[in-house]
């Protein structure tokens with residue numbers, strides 16, 4: 001059923017009250033294909049709305065993807081292939097994997113949103129990215145309704161990036177994703193951030209995948225704002241990857257600058273640190289602002305419009321560029 005003039009307020013974690021001219025929720029591929037036969041264009045696919053900033057009402061058809069189902073497929077030796085419907089809540093899939101003792105996605109615990117959106121920006125956290133466990137995905141062409149499979153190469157994953165943010169942007173609805181998880185021998189990764197410290201506090205010397213998932217849930221809950229309480233989309237900006245000489249120049253005035261070496265000789269500088277140095281952390285501008293505990297997160301203090309948040313984002317981008325010569329890029333999809 002296609003509805004008209006629907007508020008998207010309950011469907012985006014920034015809590016922006018934009019409207020969809022046409023709106024439908026689909027629970028299966030045939031339902032999606034039927035909705036596409038309406039011919040209403042353009043089509044905007046919506047998962048959990050946790051990585052989009054709606055700056056105006058949406059013309060065309062918004063499709064809320066609620067396609068479910070988890071299937072355990074064949075795998076070899078230590079590997080098990082799992083196919084999950086795109087509408088499944090990402091964290092529910094992580095919990096399901098932990099319960100079944102399947103390893104590989106425990107470090108991605110508590111990332112909001114859906115399975116279907118996870119390849120779009122190659123979600124990542126605590127040293128793991130979606131691409132590390134990705135096999136392929138099934139997607140429906142939003143113009144023709146035909147089904148296509150994208151393997152890892154076709155997705156062209158990068159840091160918070162994929163082909164679905166470039167050439168294939170807005171052209172497909174991802175309907176399922178297949179993951180390669182570990183069955184017995186897991187490759188645990190707890191060297192990153194505060195995981196080790198949290199495990200120690202929890203009295204765990206030899207962690208299992210469930211211990212890592214729980215530690216990450218603890219850390220994330222203490223650091224990131226809960227969208228149910230304060231509107232946000234997590235990190236608003238990507239951490240810039242830049243040439244070493246740019247870092248050297250920053251070090252002259254800010255010797256305490258934090259950086260991470262990249263395999264290609266460049267360096268990654270935390271965007272949150274750059275924003276904080278420019279005095280934005282905790283700053284409120286009208287109904288929006290920069291989160292007090294993490295400058296990388298922009299928040300809606302209540303009643304903010306998408307345009308207001310976008311304006312703040314670009315003021316921050318300009319101020320960081322003026323101070324450090326680095327132009328930040330939004331990670332959030334600005335619609």
Ligand SMILES: Cc1cc2nc3c(=O)[nH]c(=O)nc-3n(C[C@H](O)[C@H](O)[C@H](O)COP(=O)(O)OP(=O)(O)OC[C@H]3O[C@@H](n4cnc5c(N)ncnc54)[C@H](O)[C@@H]3O)c2cc1C
Pocket residue numbers: 013044045046047048049050051052065086111112113114115116117118120121122123124125164172173174175224225226227232233234235333
């Ligand atoms: C508190 C908080 C913490 C976060 N932490 C992290 C983190 O640690 N790491 C991280 O990577 N991200 C993080 N995010 C961002 C967000 O959770 C992810 O980007 C997530 O994958 C978005 O999923 P979604 O279903 O909400 O996508 P949406 O916001 O609904 O959509 C995002 C984009 O993907 C497109 N899209 C959605 N579903 C589909 C589909 N089925 N087919 C094709 N296109 C689709 C949309 O059109 C849109 O362009 C965080 C967000 C919040 C609010």
